[in-house]
Amino acid sequence: IGPTKLTICLPFLVGYSTVAINHVIDFKEKKQEIVKPISPSELFPSLPIVQGKSKPIKIVTRLTLVVSDPSHCNVLRSTSTNIRLYDIIAVFPKTEKLFHVACTNLDVDLICINVTEKLPFYFRRPPVNMAIDRGIYFELLYTPAIKDSTMRRYTISNALSLMQICKGKNIIISSAAERPLELRGPYDVANLGLLFGLSESDAKAAISTNCRAVLLHGETRKTAFGVVYTKKTPRASEEEGVLPVRKKAKTEV
Amino acid sequence: MVRFKHRYLLCEIVSEDPRCRQCIDERAVGAAAKEAVARTHGDYGLACCSISFTVKYLNAYTGIVLLRCRKDFYRLLWSALPFITYLENRNQRYSCFFNTLHVGGTIRTCQKFLVQYNRKQLLLLLHNCTSEEERQSIQKSLLSCCLKEVEEEQSQSGDEEDDCAETD
Numbered sequence: 001i002g003p004t005k006l007t008i009c010l011p012f013l014v015g016y017s018t019v020a021i022n023h024v025i026d027f028k029e030k031k032q033e034i035v036k037p038i039s040p041s042e043l044f045p046s047l048p049i050v051q052g053k054s055k056p057i058k059i060v061t062r063l064t065l066v067v068s069d070p071s072h073c074n075v076l077r078s079t080s081t082n083i084r085l086y087d088i089i090a091v092f093p094k095t096e097k098l099f100h101v102a103c104t105n106l107d108v109d110l111i112c113i114n115v116t117e118k119l120p121f122y123f124r125r126p127p128v129n130m131a132i133d134r135g136i137y138f139e140l141l142y143t144p145a146i147k148d149s150t151m152r153r154y155t156i157s158n159a160l161s162l163m164q165i166c167k168g169k170n171i172i173i174s175s176a177a178e179r180p181l182e183l184r185g186p187y188d189v190a191n192l193g194l195l196f197g198l199s200e201s202d203a204k205a206a207i208s209t210n211c212r213a214v215l216l217h218g219e220t221r222k223t224a225f226g227v228v229y230t231k232k233t234p235r236a237s238e239e240e241g242v243l244p245v246r247k248k249a250k251t252e253v
Numbered sequence: 254m255v256r257f258k259h260r261y262l263l264c265e266i267v268s269e270d271p272r273c274r275q276c277i278d279e280r281a282v283g284a285a286a287k288e289a290v291a292r293t294h295g296d297y298g299l300a301c302c303s304i305s306f307t308v309k310y311l312n313a314y315t316g317i318v319l320l321r322c323r324k325d326f327y328r329l330l331w332s333a334l335p336f337i338t339y340l341e342n343r344n345q346r347y348s349c350f351f352n353t354l355h356v357g358g359t360i361r362t363c364q365k366f367l368v369q370y371n372r373k374q375l376l377l378l379l380h381n382c383t384s385e386e387e388r389q390s391i392q393k394s395l396l397s398c399c400l401k402e403v404e405e406e407q408s409q410s411g412d413e414e415d416d417c418a419e420t421d
Contacts, residue, residue, distance in 0.1 A: 181350055185354075187354070187356075191353075
């Protein structure tokens with residue numbers, strides 16, 4: 001728990017205000033159950049304070065599903081309770097059909113783009129545009145680029161091909177840091193966005209406004225299913241639950 | 254006006270190892286930055302960035318570094334800084350990373366930012382410190398820098414009043 005604690009504390013010293021803890025589920029192995037997420041109160045008895053502001057930090061939980069088979073997607077449709085406990089759900093498609101399905105049907109917040117190998121499929125414009133309309137964001141990782149030179153080349157080539165199709169919209173850049181030294185400050189990460197082909201305003205948005213939009217998307221997904229989660233003001237949560245349902249009805253009509 | 258315009262990058266070196274602070278010196282930092290630029294942008298990048306590249310200011314206790322380069326090529330240098338993973342000095346490697354705080358056109362703007370940043374860091378240290386003596390010493394230094402600011406403002410407004418009185 002020691003190194004993970006430092007890994008989680010360091011982003012706040014460097015200037016970030018929210019951190020998401022990621023659980024990866026790979027379906028190639030048999031019988032993988034979706035585990036309950038670690039609640040942040042188990043890790044910290046008292047939350048440290050954000051640098052620069054006086055609010056305590058926010059830690060959210062996130063689930064990543066590595067899918068290489070259409071049958072794995074059924075997990076998302078099932079009503080197992082553990083999935084609802086996660087704030088953000090991300091999917092990592094391995095084939096073109098799964099990418100298409102993820103963009104159009106699946107109820108996720110993020111689609112991870114593989115940066116560590118040459119992509120087996122090319123991006124096409126229709127599914128990407130549909131994902132942008134639905135409010136799904138594409139995620140690029142930057143930690144493999146820091147570690148290894150060949151991965152750097154794959155990262156940049158995959159990122160550039162994504163940029164050409166989606167014109168820089170709906171992108172977030174995140175780190176898959178396992179150790180505290182693999183993290184980088186927000187200014188530097190925005191600069192990496194420039195290397196990936198984003199414009200300057202898009203790069204800054206990729207680490208600030210787009211990430212906040214993903215969190216909001218995750219929250220609306222939670223409340224729209226009518227799952228009860230306790231909040232300090234119960235009336236506020238009811239209103240929040242009602243609004244997204246109406247929005248969904250309008251788009252369907 | 255023919256003048257060479259520069260960009261000054263203010264960075265903080267963050268490391269887990271406390272011995273890393275001792276080995277921070279200008280040559281090591283400059284070499285690490287140039288090597289990162291060479292790895293990321295190749296020979297062209299290295300050549301462009303090393304036209305007017307120097308380490309202007311270095312503080313080993315806080316890990317603050319001020320780098321200078323030409324205005325036309327500062328993006329090449331800035332985008333290579335995240336790829337630095339270690340500093341090497343006297344055949345000892347210390348893993349660390351560079352955190353960019355501020356980019357300025359002159360040393361004075363960077364200095365102003367650094368003063369404000371150090372004040373915020375003092376407040377953070379006050380919040381986190383454990384022993385009573387540390388707490389008192391930090392409080393003293395905070396008070397002294399705040400009082401200094403108030404004194405400067407008072408002397409400035411005092412001068413203005415004198416000038417107005419004379420003109421009247």
